[in-house]
Amino acid sequence: MLPGEVAALLRVDPKTVTRWAATGRIPSIRTPGGHRRFPRAAVMGLLTATAPDNPPNPENSR
């Protein structure tokens, strides 16, 4: 998966994704020219949202 795709999915700058790879926060593969490729699974793990309990259930909220 390309840096631009990951950036678009997480609403960040492609440069930020590159920084994550540089700091080892996300696994990445390097092309012979130095460009990066990211495993789709790792990217999917990042966009896992915390699902809050905010349904019509007042008793649960209190």
Place this chain on the structure above:
Amino acid sequence: MLPGEVAALLRVDPKTVTRWAATGRIPSIRTPGGHRRFPRAAVMGLLTATAPDNPPNPENSR
């Protein structure tokens, strides 16, 4: 979407949006750096919930 955008849209302080995410009142994903991204749909839900005259679920707001 970004915390600042949500804050501007709901006309609250970005810190308040952060607190909502922290208390689980709005779903959010975290970047590896710790910043938050909010699903547009969830923001719209909050926007509807804070609407002065069009609350779909008044009991949900409490």
Place this chain on the structure above:
DNA sequence: TTCCATTCGGGTAATTGGGGGA
């Protein structure tokens, strides 16, 4: 081979996160 879009690298400004207090 040339073509264009994207990514590379570094540097700087703006935003965000967390804690504490009004």
Place this chain on the structure above:
DNA sequence: GATGTCCCAATTACCCGAATGG
């Protein structure tokens, strides 16, 4: 109980020119 504003540190976004990939 919830929100807005203060601090500082960290993260992120946009600028440039040059190189890579298909």
